[in-house]
Amino acid sequence: MSGQDYTPEDALKLFMAKLRVKDSELAIEIQSAIDQGKDIQQTEPAKGRKKAREYRKTVPFSRQEALQVAINALNAYFVEQPLFRNSCQDNIAQAVVGKPRRQRYTWEREISFAADMESQGKEKAIEIELVTETQLPSDTTAVQLHQETWKIERVTTEGIQEQQRNLARVRELMRFEDQ
Amino acid sequence: MATLADLENAIDVLLNHPLGAGQYQLVRRVEEKAYEAYIFGLCLRAVRELGVVPILRGISAAPVPFIFRGGPGQIHSDRRNYGYAEFSINGQDFEIHAGVEFKGSSGMTHELDICIMRQAAADQCREDPDDPPSSSLVAGWECKFYDKRLDKVLGRAFLGLVADMGNNLRISGFCSNLENAQLSRYFRLKGRPHPHFLLSPLDPSNENIFVNQIKGALKKLTEA
Numbered sequence: 087m088s089g090q091d092y093t094p095e096d097a098l099k100l101f102m103a104k105l106r107v108k109d110s111e112l113a114i115e116i117q118s119a120i121d122q123g124k125d126i127q128q129t130e131p132a133k134g135r136k137k138a139r140e141y142r143k144t145v146p147f148s149r150q151e152a153l154q155v156a157i158n159a160l161n162a163y164f165v166e167q168p169l170f171r172n173s174c175q176d177n178i179a180q181a182v183v184g185k186p187r188r189q190r191y192t193w194e195r196e197i198s199f200a201a202d203m204e205s206q207g208k209e210k211a212i213e214i215e216l217v218t219e220t221q222l223p224s225d226t227t228a229v230q231l232h233q234e235t236w237k238i239e240r241v242t243t244e245g246i247q248e249q250q251r252n253l254a255r256v257r258e259l260m261r262f263e264d265q
Numbered sequence: 266m267a268t269l270a271d272l273e274n275a276i277d278v279l280l281n282h283p284l285g286a287g288q289y290q291l292v293r294r295v296e297e298k299a300y301e302a303y304i305f306g307l308c309l310r311a312v313r314e315l316g317v318v319p320i321l322r323g324i325s326a327a328p329v330p331f332i333f334r335g336g337p338g339q340i341h342s343d344r345r346n347y348g349y350a351e352f353s354i355n356g357q358d359f360e361i362h363a364g365v366e367f368k369g370s371s372g373m374t375h376e377l378d379i380c381i382m383r384q385a386a387a388d389q390c391r392e393d394p395d396d397p398p399s400s401s402l403v404a405g406w407e408c409k410f411y412d413k414r415l416d417k418v419l420g421r422a423f424l425g426l427v428a429d430m431g432n433n434l435r436i437s438g439f440c441s442n443l444e445n446a447q448l449s450r451y452f453r454l455k456g457r458p459h460p461h462f463l464l465s466p467l468d469p470s471n472e473n474i475f476v477n478q479i480k481g482a483l484k485k486l487t488e489a
Binding site for chain 2: 089090091092096097100101104105108109111112115116118119122125155158159160162163164165166167168169170171172173174175176177178180181182183184185201203206210211212213214215216217218219220235236237238241245246248249252253255256259260
């Protein structure tokens with residue numbers, strides 16, 4: 087180790103402890119990403135008449151690799167998820183809002199094609215259903231949530247860039263030259 | 266030399282940011298659906314790049330707000346004012362849906378995370394409530410937001426679904442923000458869904474590949 091006065095093990099312990107305090111569910115999620123391990127190609131040397139051969143083996147991550155896996159997982163939540171929301175907002179904004187298209191009567195066909203052309207380019211309200219149509223009202227999820235849908239709200243580019251820098255900083259502090 | 270205190274401080278800044286642990290608490294219940302909403306948006310972009318403005322609809326009223334299903338559902342369901350999009354190219358009418366169930370060739374129903382289908386069949390199923398037939402399906406995608414290694418069983422399941430969707434399906438794909446080398450090899454075999462790995466705003470070139478594939482398929486389909 088050259089640039090840090092702590093080991094990869096110290097860093098992983100501290101990181102997971104901080105995560106557990108902040109959000110235990112997130113800590114469990116990150117731990118499960120780490121515990122998946124990785125595939126490597128193992129070589130079995132030639133033995134007598136048996137030729138050397140390669141085979142796949144799943145092994146645990148090293149402490150240093152585990153740190154990078156944890157950072158990648160956080161990147162998915164802290165950076166990618168906000169980007170998905172913004173991209174969805176951008177593309178839906180470029181569509182126009184139309185009237186319902188259910189056609190019970192023939193004369194409704196005409197009306198159904200109507201759309202508000204001025205809505206193109208304007209931000210739209212977008213929501214994701216939290217309580218699905220098959221869930222019973224007494225379902226614990228619904229009770230816990232106190233809301234039936236979740237609004238997809240735009241996130242500032244500055245906020246995302248800040249988190250990208252923060253992730254890069256932690257990643258850098260968790261990069262060790264040797265172990 | 267960096268100290269443990271430096272690391273502790275950097276982790277605190279990261280987790281305490283408005284897009285930190287609090288953000289996770291917000292998104293964990295909808296992370297998969299938010300990814301589907303993103304892919305739905307890319308389909309709208311593909312249509313727009315063909316020179317057509319897609320129209321947003323709701324099942325029972327104007328789509329304000331535009332609501333994505335939280336789970337697999339039926340195209341005719343009006344429990345909420347679920348949203349979808351419609352567009353026409355060269356006189357052929359299509360719709361884009363999220364989380365709608367189809368009747369496979371075998372009769373078994375399957376949910377497609379995102380799909381493009383023929384509008385006539387969608388109208389029919391809204392008028393006389395039913396699941397749309399697989400023959401009405403033009404394109405379908407499985408969308409997986411993951412923070413860790415993708416499970417291989419997801420790929421096998423989607424391949425089985427596509428096999429039950431008949432011959433009218435022009436494009437199918439498996440989309441994820443992550444990659445999996447084994448799944449990538451699995452999908453590269455002829456006739457299998459396209460692997461769209463690392464499909465995320467962090468990699469615009471992968472977004473372009475996805476969008477161009479839709480444009481190409483729709484052009485070819487509507488030229489005939």
